[in-house]
Amino acid sequence: MMQLWDVEVKSRKIEIVLILAVFLASLPLILNYGLLILSSFSTEMVTNLDPTSFRPTIDNWILLFEGRLSVTGGVREDVVRYTINTAIVALGVAGVVVLVSVMAGYAMSRMNFKGRSLIMQMILLLHAFPGVALIIAVYLIFRATLPSDIELARIYSFAYVIVARAALEIPMSIWLIKGFFDRVPWEVEWAAIIDGASRLRVWREVMLPMVKPGIAAIAIFAFLAGWEDLIYVRTFLFDRTLATYIESNINVEFAYMPLLAAAGTLYLLPTILFFILTQRLLLETSTGGIKG
Amino acid sequence: MKKNIFSTNKVQLLIFLLPAFLIVLLFYIIPIIITVYVSFTPMRNWNIDKYFNVIVGLQNYNRLFSLITRDPVARQVVMNTVVFVAITLAINVLGGLGLALANFFIDERVSTGFRTLWLLPRMTPIAVYGLLWYYFFHGSSIGMLNSIAMSLGLIKKPIAWGQEVIPWGPWSIIIIVNGFVGVSFGMVIFYSALKSIPRELIIAARVDGASNWKLTTNILIPLLRWHLLFVTTWQLLSLLTTYAHTFLLVEWGVVSRTYGQTWALYVFNTAFGRGEQDQGLAAAAAVILVIFGAILGWITVRALGFNKMITKPKGDI
Numbered sequence: 245m246m247q248l249w250d251v252e253v254k255s256r257k258i259e260i261v262l263i264l265a266v267f268l269a270s271l272p273l274i275l276n277y278g279l280l281i282l283s284s285f286s287t288e289m290v291t292n293l294d295p296t297s298f299r300p301t302i303d304n305w306i307l308l309f310e311g312r313l314s315v316t317g318g319v320r321e322d323v324v325r326y327t328i329n330t331a332i333v334a335l336g337v338a339g340v341v342v343l344v345s346v347m348a349g350y351a352m353s354r355m356n357f358k359g360r361s362l363i364m365q366m367i368l369l370l371h372a373f374p375g376v377a378l379i380i381a382v383y384l385i386f387r388a389t390l391p392s393d394i395e396l397a398r399i400y401s402f403a404y405v406i407v408a409r410a411a412l413e414i415p416m417s418i419w420l421i422k423g424f425f426d427r428v429p430w431e432v433e434w435a436a437i438i439d440g441a442s443r444l445r446v447w448r449e450v451m452l453p454m455v456k457p458g459i460a461a462i463a464i465f466a467f468l469a470g471w472e473d474l475i476y477v478r479t480f481l482f483d484r485t486l487a488t489y490i491e492s493n494i495n496v497e498f499a500y501m502p503l504l505a506a507a508g509t510l511y512l513l514p515t516i517l518f519f520i521l522t523q524r525l526l527l528e529t530s531t532g533g534i535k536g
Numbered sequence: 537m538k539k540n541i542f543s544t545n546k547v548q549l550l551i552f553l554l555p556a557f558l559i560v561l562l563f564y565i566i567p568i569i570i571t572v573y574v575s576f577t578p579m580r581n582w583n584i585d586k587y588f589n590v591i592v593g594l595q596n597y598n599r600l601f602s603l604i605t606r607d608p609v610a611r612q613v614v615m616n617t618v619v620f621v622a623i624t625l626a627i628n629v630l631g632g633l634g635l636a637l638a639n640f641f642i643d644e645r646v647s648t649g650f651r652t653l654w655l656l657p658r659m660t661p662i663a664v665y666g667l668l669w670y671y672f673f674h675g676s677s678i679g680m681l682n683s684i685a686m687s688l689g690l691i692k693k694p695i696a697w698g699q700e701v702i703p704w705g706p707w708s709i710i711i712i713v714n715g716f717v718g719v720s721f722g723m724v725i726f727y728s729a730l731k732s733i734p735r736e737l738i739i740a741a742r743v744d745g746a747s748n749w750k751l752t753t754n755i756l757i758p759l760l761r762w763h764l765l766f767v768t769t770w771q772l773l774s775l776l777t778t779y780a781h782t783f784l785l786v787e788w789g790v791v792s793r794t795y796g797q798t799w800a801l802y803v804f805n806t807a808f809g810r811g812e813q814d815q816g817l818a819a820a821a822a823v824i825l826v827i828f829g830a831i832l833g834w835i836t837v838r839a840l841g842f843n844k845m846i847t848k849p850k851g852d853i
Contacts, residue, residue, distance in 0.1 A: 255748075258641070258748055259641065259642050259643065263642050263646055265638060266635065266638050266642070266650050267650075269635075270650060270653055270654070272716070273654070273657065273716065274653070275680065276669070276672055276680075277656070277668065279671070279680070280664075280667065280668055280671070283671075288678075289671065289678045291672070291674070291678050291679065291683075292677060292678050292679070292680065292682075292683035293680060293683050293684065293687075294683065343555065344555040344556050344559055347552045347553070347555055347556065348552060348553055348555070348556035351549055351553050355548075355549050355552070357549055370560065370564055372773050372829075372833065373564065373568075373826070374776070374777035374800065374822070374825055374829055375777060376777060376779055376800045376825070377568070377571055377803070377826050378563065378567045378568070378571070379807075380567075380571055380574065380807045380815055380818055380819055380822060381566070381567035381568070381569075381570035381571045381819075382563060382567050383582075383807075384584065384815070385562075385567070387582055388584055407559070407563070410559070411560075411564070412563075414556065414559055414560075418556065442548065443545065443548045443552075447552075468659050471661060472661040472662055473661075473662070474661070474663050474780060474784070475662075475779075475783070486661070486663070487662065487663040488663075490663040491663055491787070494667070494670060494788045501678070504667065505667075505671075508663070508664045508667045508668075511661050511663065511664050512660060512661065512664045515656075515659050515660055515661065519652065519655075519656065519659065523648070
C-alpha cells in the first residue's frame with residue numbers, strides 16, 4: 245500500500261537552505277553557550293573568538309571549589325554551600341508545586357462543583373498577573389512576619405522563598421496536570437469508587453500512578469524554576485545561592501573572569517542534564533514560563 | 537436512602553482545594569490588596585512601623601505623574617517600555633512563526649535539535665543567561681561583538697555598546713536578550729499547531745503543486761489565526777511585566793540605567809534598588825502597570841472571546 249508521505253515530494257534544496265538559515269540564527273546561542281563552557285577550562289576568556297586565548301587548564305574549577313575568587317585574593321566563598329542552597333530551594337519549590345497542583349488539578353478535572361470553569365479561568369489570569377506588583381507586598385509580609393531569632397529567621401527565609409516562588413508556578417502547573425488527569429479513562433476511577441474507596445484513596449492509589457508523566461513534567465519545570473531563580477532568592481533568602489554569588493561578583497575588581505565562567509557552567513549543568521534527559525517532555529509542555 | 541456514590545463530597549472537595557486556595561490567598565489576593573493599600577501610604581525603606589498606618593491619598597500617584605512629565609529619567613522609562621515591548625513583541629511573534637515554519641519543513645531529527653536549542657534560554661538560570669550576554673556585549677576586547685566588529689575592521693577600538701551608543705545600543709541589547717528567550721514560546725505553540733493540521737490538507741496542496749511559500753501563506757498561516765492572536769496577547773502581557781533579565785543587564789552596567797530601564801524594572805528598582813527605596817511610589821507604579829495590563833488584556837479578550845482563546849490553544853499543546 246502506498247504510504248501518505250510518498251505523495252509529498254519535498255525539495256531537498258529548500259530544506260538545506262532552511263537548515264542553514266535556522267543554523268545561522270542559532271549561531272549567537274551556540275557561540276555564547278559553547279564559549280562560556282570553553283572559557284571555564286581556559287586561563288583567559290575565549291569569548292573574543294581568538295583561538296590563541298585558549299590555554300587549557302582546570303585551575304578555574306579547583307579555585308571555584310576552594311572558594312577563591314582569584315589566584316591571589318584572600319576572600320573565601322563557600323561555593324559548595326551555595327550549590328546546596330540552590331538545590332534546597334529548587335527541590336523545595338518542586339515539592340510544594342507538585343503537592344498543591346496534583347491535589348487541585350485532580351479536583352478541577354474529576355470533581356463537579358459550581359464555578360469550576362470560572363476558577364480555571366481565574367487561575368490562568370493569575371498566571372498572567374504581573375509578578376512585580378506582587379513582590380512588594382509579598383516582601384512586606386515577609387518583613388512583618390520575620391522571627392527575631394537570627395537562626396530561626398534563616399530557616400524561615402528558606403521556607404518563605406520556597407513557598408513564594410512555588411506560588412508563581414502553581415497556576416500553570418494546575419492547568420498542565422489537569423490535562424493529564426483529563427486523559428485518564430473514567431472507568432478506572434468508577435471501578436475503584438464502586439469497590440468502596442474514598443476519593444482521597446482513589447486519588448492516591450489509582451489516579452496518581454496513572455499521571456506519573458504529568459507529575460514528572462510539573463516537577464521538572466518547578467525544579468528548574470526554583471533552580472534558575474534570581475529575583476526571589478536575592479530578595480528573600482539570607483543565604484547565598486549560585487545566582488546571587490554570580491550576581492555579586494561581576495564587576496568586582498579582583499574577580500577572575502574565567503572563574504566566573506566556571507561558576508556559570510556549574511550552575512548550568514543540571515539544566516543541561518534535565519534537557520538531554522527530558523527533551524521530548526520539554527518540547528511538548530514547556531510553554532508555562534512567565535518570562536518574556 | 538443511599539447517596540449517589542459518584543456525587544462530590546463537599547468535605548473531600550475542600551481538602552483537595554485547600555492547599556491551592558491558601559497559596560492563592562496568601563501570595564496573590566492579600567498581596568494585591570496590600571500593594572494597592574501601600575500605594576496610598578508614604579512607605580519608604582521598608583519602615584513598616586512608621587508608615588503603614590499613614591494614609592496620604594493620591595500623593596504617590598501625583599508624584600509619579602509629575603516625575604513622568606518633568607523628570608527626564610522617568611520619562612525615558614515610558615519611552616523605553618514602548619520601544620522594548622513593541623519591537624520585542626514583533627520579534628517574538630514573527631520570529632516564533634518563522635522558526636516554527638522552518639522547523640516544520642525540515643527533517644524532524646534536525647528540527648528536534650534546533651527546537652531544543654531554542655528552548656535553552658528559557659530554562660537557563662537567569663544569572664548564567666545574563667553572564668552569556670555580559671561577555672557577548674562586554675565593553676572591552678574580550679567582548680564577542682567587539683572582537684567580531686574589530687576583526688572585520690568596522691571599529692578601531694572596543695565600544696561599550698549599552699553605554700555609549702545611545703539610545704539604540706541599550707535598546708537593542710535588552711530587545712535581543714529578551715527576544716532570544718521569548719521567541720521559543722511562539723515557536724512551541726505554532727509548531728505543535730502545525731503538526732496537528734491534518735496531513736491530508738497538506739498533501740492535497742502538494743499534489744496540486746503548491747510551493748512551500750504558497751502552502752504557508754494560503755493554508756498554514758490562515759489555520760494558525762487563533763494561535764497568532766493567543767501568542768500575541770500572551771507575549772504582550774509577558775513583555776510588559778518582565779524584568780529579571782533586564783535587571784541584571786542594568787545592574788552589571790551592560791546597558792545604561794536611563795535607557796535600559798522599563799516600567800516593570802522601574803517598579804522593582806524603586807522598591808528594592810540601591811539608595812533610598814520608595815515603596816509607596818513603587819506600589820503606585822505597580823498599580824498603574826496592573827491597570828494598563830488589565831485594559832490591554834480585556835480589549836484582546838473581548839476581541840477574541842475568552843473561552844475560545846483559552847481552550848483552543850490548550851488542546852494543541
